[in-house]
Amino acid sequence: MSHIAYISIGMNSTVHGSIELGRRLSAAGHQVTFLSHQRIARQVRANGFEFVRLEADDSWKAAAEQFPRPANPLRLWHWVRTMRRLRRRSMQLAELDAAIEQLRPDLVLIDIECHVAIIASRQWRIPVALPMFWLSIFKQKDRPPLNTPLFPPKSLADRIAVSLAWAKLHARVIAGRLKEFLSGSVVRARLRPVFYSTIRYTDLADLARVRGYRLKEEVDRLQWLRPYMYMRLPILSLNVYELDFPHSVHPNLSYIGPMLNRRRAETHIEPEAAQPWSDYKSKRARSDSNSRPLIYCAFGSYLASDPMLIDDILGLAKRRKDWDFLIGLGATRTPDDFDTPPQNVILMDWAPQVEVLNYASCSVVHAGIATINECIFNEVPMIVMSTHTNDQDGTAARVKFHGLGVVLEKNSVTAEQLEQHIEASLTDQSMKSALAKMSGLQSDYEQRNLAVRKIEQLLAHHDG
Numbered sequence: 001m002s003h004i005a006y007i008s009i010g011m012n013s014t015v016h017g018s019i020e021l022g023r024r025l026s027a028a029g030h031q032v033t034f035l036s037h038q039r040i041a042r043q044v045r046a047n048g049f050e051f052v053r054l055e056a057d058d059s060w061k062a063a064a065e066q067f068p069r070p071a072n073p074l075r076l077w078h079w080v081r082t083m084r085r086l087r088r089r090s091m092q093l094a095e096l097d098a099a100i101e102q103l104r105p106d107l108v109l110i111d112i113e114c115h116v117a118i119i120a121s122r123q124w125r126i127p128v129a130l131p132m133f134w135l136s137i138f139k140q141k142d143r144p145p146l147n148t149p150l151f152p153p154k155s156l157a158d159r160i161a162v163s164l165a166w167a168k169l170h171a172r173v174i175a176g177r178l179k180e181f182l183s184g185s186v187v188r189a190r191l192r193p194v195f196y197s198t199i200r201y202t203d204l205a206d207l208a209r210v211r212g213y214r215l216k217e218e219v220d221r222l223q224w225l226r227p228y229m230y231m232r233l234p235i236l237s238l239n240v241y242e243l244d245f246p247h248s249v250h251p252n253l254s255y256i257g258p259m260l261n262r263r264r265a266e267t268h269i270e271p272e273a274a275q276p277w278s279d280y281k282s283k284r285a286r287s288d289s290n291s292r293p294l295i296y297c298a299f300g301s302y303l304a305s306d307p308m309l310i311d312d313i314l315g316l317a318k319r320r321k322d323w324d325f326l327i328g329l330g331a332t333r334t335p336d337d338f339d340t341p342p343q344n345v346i347l348m349d350w351a352p353q354v355e356v357l358n359y360a361s362c363s364v365v366h367a368g369i370a371t372i373n374e375c376i377f378n379e380v381p382m383i384v385m386s387t388h389t390n391d392q393d394g395t396a397a398r399v400k401f402h403g404l405g406v407v408l409e410k411n412s413v414t415a416e417q418l419e420q421h422i423e424a425s426l427t428d429q430s431m432k433s434a435l436a437k438m439s440g441l442q443s444d445y446e447q448r449n450l451a452v453r454k455i456e457q458l459l460a461h462h463d464g
Contacts, residue, residue: 002459003031005105006131007117009197010038013370014111014133017238019047020261021109021131021451028452033103035096037196047261052103056095060086060193083191090193091210093120100124107459112235115204115227116196119213129234129458133369134391135398136237137224138250145169145224146394149386151401152245170222177201201227224391234458236451239369240441243376243398254454257445258373262354276346277326277356284359293361293426296380298328298351298371299387309385310338312415313364317342320419326356362425364418367392367407372399377442379435381425383418385410403434 004025008018022032026048034044037054044051063086070079096117100108105126110117112130121128137146144150144162147169153159180186180202189202198204204227208215215228223229234252241255249255297313310327317325324344328351329335335347353371357363357378365371367386372395375382382405386392400407406421425431445451 001029001031002106003033003103004455005100005103005108006032006034007108007110007114008034008036008038008040009111009113010036010040013368015040015043016261017133017259017370018109018111018131019044019049020259021238022049023047023261023263024259024449024452025455028449028456033105035099052099054095054099054196056090056093057195057197060090060195064193080191087190087193087206088210090195091207093207093211096120096196097123100126107455109236109455112225112230113199114196116194116198116207118230118233119204119208119211119215122213123211127458127461129236129455130230131236131238133238134225135239135244135369135395136247136250136253137229137391138253139166139220139223140247140250143245143247144394144397146391147224149393149397149407151397169224173222199227236454238451239373240438240445242441243373243402243438245398245401255445256451256454258370258377258442259451260354260374260377260442260446273348273350274352277348277352280324280326280346281359292322292324294324294326294356294359295362295364295422296326296328296351296353296356296360297364298353299330299366299385309410309413312413312418314338314341314345316415316419317345320344323422326351326360328353328356362422364422367396367399369395372404373442376404376435376438379432379439381405381428381431381435383408383421383425385413402438403431404438405431 006018006022008015018034022034025032033050033052035052035054037057039053041051041053064083067079067082067086070076093116097120108121108124108126108128109131110121110128112132118128118130134146142153142159142162144152145165148165150162150165151158153162186202189200190206194203194207205215218230218232219228220231221228232252234254237253237255238257238259239255240257241249299309313325313327317323321344326346326348329347329349334349338347341347353374357374357380360378360380362383363375363380364383364385365375367384369391372382382399384396384399384405384407386396386407387410396407399405406425408417408421
C-alpha cells in the first residue's frame, strides 16, 4: 500500500473532485491524506480521510499586522528591514516541509493552482503529479486558448482569429507584468510575506530562487494558466479527452476522467435549509408530480449570482406553472435576499447538486467544468451562460461544439428566449443522444479505473 498526500487548493468544486479521486485510490488499497491552507477539514473528514491544515498563512498575516507602516520617515528603514525578514522567514515554508516530512508519502498530488507547494516540492525528492480540473491548456497549432469561445478553425479567417487570440493573451500577460512593475506593486510585494495561495509572479520567482527551482526551464509564462504552466511535471486532467476539441495530447498530460463524487457528504447544507428539497422529493414520490419537468438553475459557488437573471427565472416560474424550479444561489446570496418565490420554486443557498441532477429535466448553469461534467453524467440538457471568467468561455464552446447544450449570453438573454430554449431542450433528441454518448464515455473511464491506473504507473516508475 502506498501513501499519497494530496495538497488541495480548497475550492468547493475541486474539493469534491479531489475527494472522489482519494476515494478511488483508497478503494485500490492506498492511504490518502489531504493537506490545504483552506478550512476544508469538515468536508474531508466527513468523507473518511485524514486532513492536515496548513496554518502558516494565519500566522504570517497576524505577524505582518503587528508592524504597520510607520508614519515617521525616520523609522521607515527599520520597518522595511523587519518586513523583509518576515518575508524571508515565510519563504522557508517550515510548516509545509515538516508536514511532508512527517507524512513521508510515496507520491504527492498537488492541485495545479497550488504554485507555492509545487515549487516547494522540488526539495522533497518525492514524485509529484498535478491534478487539473480544466481541459488541456497547452498551446497547439489551430487550438484556441481555453479562455476564449473560439472553435477549432475551418478557414483561413478562423486560423487568423485563433492566432490573434493567442497573441492577445501573450500581450495581456506582458502588459500585466509591466503594469505591476511601473505601479510599484513589485516593490510592495517584497515587503509582504509569501502566502500559500499567492499567484503573484514576484512572490513565486523569489520563492523559486530560495528553493532552487529553475523557473525559466520548468514553466511557460505565456500560457493561459496564471501565472504560468508547468512543462515537465505529469499533469492529470480530471476530464474525458472526448469532451475537449480534437487535438494531439501533450506527452505530459493524461486524461483520467471526471471525479464525480456521487457519494459526497454535503457539509455546506444545514438540515433546516435542506427541508424544502426534502419536502419536494416526498411530494414527488407520493403524487403524479414526477411528470413535471424540474429545471435546475445554478450559477456558481464563489461569484455573485446575477440578480436580474434570477428575477427573470422567477418571472418565468410564475408563467410556467407546469414546470418546477430549483435555484441554487451559491455562497454569495441566500433565500432571504428575495421575496417569497412562486410555489413551484425552491430557493437554496447551497443545492445538493448531485442529487438534484438525478431529478432534473433541464439545467440552466454557468460553464464551470465540474457542473458541466455532472450534468453530462446525468444526461441533463444544459442552457449554459458563461461568467466569462477563467476557462468558462472555452468550456461553453466545447458544450456547444459537441451538441451537449445551448450557449447563451447571460447579459443579453431575455426571459422569453430562456423559456424557448428550455422548452426546446426538453424534447431535443439530438442533444439527448449526444449527452448519452458523452455520459457513457465518462462511465467507461471510471469502469476502466484510468485514474488509479495512471497514478499507480507513476508510483511504479519511481520505484523502478
